[in-house]
Amino acid sequence: MKISFKLKLFFSYICVILASFGSIAFFLDKNLEENSLHSIQSSLIIQANLIESQINRKQLRQEDIPHLESLVKALKLKTNCRITIINNKGRVLADSDKTQEEIPQMENHLSRPEVKAAFAGETGINTRYSATLKFNMLYVALPIRDNAEIPGVIRLSLPLEGVQKTLFAIRKIVIIGLAFALIFAFILGSILSGRTINQINRMIQVSRKFSRGDFSHKIIRISKDEVGELAFTLNKMAQDIEDKIKETKAQNQKLAVIFDSMIEGVIVIDKTLNIISINPAVEKIFNVSRKNVEGKAFLEAIRNNDIYEIISNVLFEGKSLSAEIALVLPVHKTFEINATPIFDTSASLGVDPKRLLLNEAEGSQRSDNNIVIGCLVVIHDITEIKKLETIRKDFVANVSHELKTPLTSIKGFVETLLEGAIDDKENNRNFLKIIRNHTERLDSLVKDLLSLSQLESKEIILKKTNLNLNHLVEDVISGFKSQIKKKNIEIKNELANDIFLAADKDKIEQVLTNLIDNAIKFNKENGIIRIYCEKTNNEIKIYIEDSGIGIPVKDISRIFERFYRVDKARSRELGGTGLGLSIAKHIVELHDGTIGAESVEDAGSKFWFTLPK
Numbered sequence: 001m002k003i004s005f006k007l008k009l010f011f012s013y014i015c016v017i018l019a020s021f022g023s024i025a026f027f028l029d030k031n032l033e034e035n036s037l038h039s040i041q042s043s044l045i046i047q048a049n050l051i052e053s054q055i056n057r058k059q060l061r062q063e064d065i066p067h068l069e070s071l072v073k074a075l076k077l078k079t080n081c082r083i084t085i086i087n088n089k090g091r092v093l094a095d096s097d098k099t100q101e102e103i104p105q106m107e108n109h110l111s112r113p114e115v116k117a118a119f120a121g122e123t124g125i126n127t128r129y130s131a132t133l134k135f136n137m138l139y140v141a142l143p144i145r146d147n148a149e150i151p152g153v154i155r156l157s158l159p160l161e162g163v164q165k166t167l168f169a170i171r172k173i174v175i176i177g178l179a180f181a182l183i184f185a186f187i188l189g190s191i192l193s194g195r196t197i198n199q200i201n202r203m204i205q206v207s208r209k210f211s212r213g214d215f216s217h218k219i220i221r222i223s224k225d226e227v228g229e230l231a232f233t234l235n236k237m238a239q240d241i242e243d244k245i246k247e248t249k250a251q252n253q254k255l256a257v258i259f260d261s262m263i264e265g266v267i268v269i270d271k272t273l274n275i276i277s278i279n280p281a282v283e284k285i286f287n288v289s290r291k292n293v294e295g296k297a298f299l300e301a302i303r304n305n306d307i308y309e310i311i312s313n314v315l316f317e318g319k320s321l322s323a324e325i326a327l328v329l330p331v332h333k334t335f336e337i338n339a340t341p342i343f344d345t346s347a348s349l350g351v352d353p354k355r356l357l358l359n360e361a362e363g364s365q366r367s368d369n370n371i372v373i374g375c376l377v378v379i380h381d382i383t384e385i386k387k388l389e390t391i392r393k394d395f396v397a398n399v400s401h402e403l404k405t406p407l408t409s410i411k412g413f414v415e416t417l418l419e420g421a422i423d424d425k426e427n428n429r430n431f432l433k434i435i436r437n438h439t440e441r442l443d444s445l446v447k448d449l450l451s452l453s454q455l456e457s458k459e460i461i462l463k464k465t466n467l468n469l470n471h472l473v474e475d476v477i478s479g480f481k482s483q484i485k486k487k488n489i490e491i492k493n494e495l496a497n498d499i500f501l502a503a504d505k506d507k508i509e510q511v512l513t514n515l516i517d518n519a520i521k522f523n524k525e526n527g528i529i530r531i532y533c534e535k536t537n538n539e540i541k542i543y544i545e546d547s548g549i550g551i552p553v554k555d556i557s558r559i560f561e562r563f564y565r566v567d568k569a570r571s572r573e574l575g576g577t578g579l580g581l582s583i584a585k586h587i588v589e590l591h592d593g594t595i596g597a598e599s600v601e602d603a604g605s606k607f608w609f610t611l612p613k
Contacts, residue, residue, distance in 0.1 A: 017181050054071065057144070124155075139156075275302075277294060285381075288320075309531065335382060342375060342377075503591055
């Protein structure tokens with residue numbers, strides 16, 4: 001049987017009142033009874049002491065019954081108590097409620113508890129039921145002392161009928177009060193429980209609307225008690241849930257934007273190897289359309305057995321896998337494939353497949369006991385990384401080769417000198433000159449490498465000043481007078497005298513030095529070098545054009561790489577380190593400019609770089 005909350009609340013009031021009044025009545029009754037008895041006992045003990053002091057010990061020993069009887073009867077009128085005098089043999093000598101003829105018929109009192117205690121020198125107190133009077137009697141007995149002896153006992157007794165009547169009256173009042181309290185509790189409980197239940201019912205109705213996602217209704221807060229606090233809490237909870245739903249929708253939209261804008265390709269696969277979702281990066285990589293592949297089998301939509309094998313292994317083993325694959329069609333690139341299993345835990349694929357990206361980003365570990373329900377595949381394009389690795393390997397190889405040649409020559413000539421050629425006056429100086437030349441080449445190589453390293457690390461702080469470009473070019477040209485004269489080259493500085501730049505003088509001078517040095521080295525006898533510029537709104541484009549041997553088309557895209565040489569033998573012969581153009585490129589880029597080259601083989605080259613105005 002289902003009991004309503006209203007009845008539970010109502011009966012709880014009744015039970016509380018019954019328990020409260022019952023406890024109060026019980027402890028009050030006990031306390032009143034004990035206090036009454038204690039009060040009567042104290043009064044009897046005081047009266048017994050007063051009477052004991054009036055008893056003549058000699059007459060007690062002589063058992064002067066008439067004297068003792070007249071004494072107890074006279075004292076009863078004053079004390080209103082029954083007085084009994086008992087000798088040390090337990091025989092009653094006098095009793096205020098018995099005649100002289102009845103006393104001999106009375107039992108021996110030596111076995112009575114209070115009498116025993118009195119003969120033991122203590123105050124004897126006992127309460128017991130009187131069969132004759134049909135109610136309880138209180139007995140108090142005191143020893144009658146005669147020096148060290150106790151020749152008798154004085155006992156006072158009093159009926160407890162008055163105490164019982166008083167207690168009965170109090171109990172009657174308590175019962176009547178309890179009845180009134182129950183009636184009051186019934187009325188008050190009905191009113192309060194009714195109000196409370198009505199508020200709770202209204203909360204239930206509005207809460208059901210909350211559960212259906214309708215947060216437009218609010219619970220009216222009538223009171224400021226706990227029920228009112230509950231209404232306030234439910235309203236706040238509904239507002240918080242509504243805010244969380246809005247926040248979740250906004251987050252889902254953000255995740256959808258992230259999913260669609262990711263550079264990496266993302267594919268979500270279910271356990272049957274069907275595609276749930278892909279992002280635009282995958283569409284671009286495999287040249288497919290999302291609407292055409294979602295819901296289809298993987299191999300049917302994307303024909304790549306390598307990725308298919310990875311996904312199959314992940315779904316079967318339930319462990320993440322990574323692999324590197326090279327695609328030829330539809331694009332020729334290298335990709336790193338990271339496949340992660342999706343487990344059947346709190347999330348569901350049907351909610352929002354894009355949220356699965358969070359699991360991969362968090363890298364959370366799942367239990368092996370979880371059931372794999374899908375796979376998340378992330379495709380990273382590492383083509384450029386591979387390219388950089390190749391460049392790095394080439395760089396190491398080139399550095400090793402560049403260092404090996406001069407070091408080998410230096411070692412050889414040093415060994416020759418040590419073996420006795422140092423005494424050869426005709427050749428020893430020539431050997432030392434060769435060693436010096438190779439040492440200078442190594443020094444230039446190390447300086448260029450350090451310079452290039454600083455430029456690439458972006459640690460150099462540019463010291464920009466206002467430069468006159470024409471004056472700077474003239475200063476650089478003046479440093480090549482001997483080379484120009486030797487090859488009979490004509491240099492034309494066609495720059496205007498009013499071109500100013502905000503740039504680092506030393507760095508731009510290094511760029512011009514490297515480009516003009518190359519224009520002289522790779523020029524023909526009686527050749528021409530032109531230096532001129534073009535202006536735009538935001539930048540200046542400086543050209544260094546020569547009539548030299550030119551650069552093959554296939555090499556133009558790589559001439560700014562470190563240690564790259566078009567004609568390796570001739571470059572080394574001319575003393576270059578192979579780093580000049582790479583250093584020039586980094587300096588120009590540090591100035592937010594660009595650098596490039598145009599050339600026709602055997603017809604000359606044209607190098608240019610731009611700088612902001």
